[in-house]
Amino acid sequence: MDGGTNPSESCAADREADLHWFLAQLKPGGFKLATRNLARQGFETFMPFQDITRRRAGRLHADTRPIFPGYLFVRILPDASGWRSINSTYGVAKLVALEGDRPTEVPRGIISDLRARIGTDGAFLPAREFAVGDGVRVVAGPFANAIARIDALPEKDRIFVLLEMMGRQVRAMVQPRNLELL
Known part of the structure; x- marks a missing residue:
């Protein structure tokens, strides 16, 4: 048998990588600052982008924009007690907390679904296949x-x-x- 990974271990790793994601609201223009400082603290971050073209002054300008402007997904391990430090990280306004003072976890499957929609070239792909007449x-x-x-x-x-x-x-x-x- 080769030294490859066991498929069931791979699926378990995928499920584990999809756990414990939270949403951080960014300060205006704080994306780069927040991702750099969160990485220094050991937090994994994720933000999907989409290519767009805008017309300015009669000319076309290609640009990349976040799918969820002003927000950044942050993975916090369950044993990490330092999640409060995220709220005071440069570039971050706060962790989104829908109830009380504890941050609200992103529902399971959302991050893996978003990552599955990123193509090999880094472009964000449509949610479903297109059909003639759409x-x-x-x-x-x-x-x-x-x-x-x-x-x-x-x-x-x-x-x-x-x-x-x-x-x-x-x-x-x-x-x-x-x-x-x-």
Whole structure:
């Protein structure tokens, strides 16, 4: 037998990695400062990002934005008693506490679901597969912010959409990561 890991151990490790995540509210512009200081304290952090394109002064600008702006997921091990130090970490406003003074744990499965939606190129993928006829919004590229309808799905990494331009429908190819369902 090779030195690989046991599949049941791997599943247990995945389940364990999904446990004990909390949500920290960030101070304005505090993402880099918070992640750096939390890492110094030994906390694991996670924030999913999405590529977008915005039109400013008549020009297209590619940008990356957080899926949950102003918030950062922080993993706190159950035996870690220093979770209170997160509230005084530079860049962090506070841990989200829905009831009382103890932080509220993120429901199990959320982090693993989010991580599963990050592609090999780091792009955030849609929640489900697209289907012909679905209404979508283009979030990145030259057609950013346009509303379209899916026309064809020839390959996994490209989608043909129908855009309304100048009074008629125009067919364009778009990468799935640049679309979001309506």
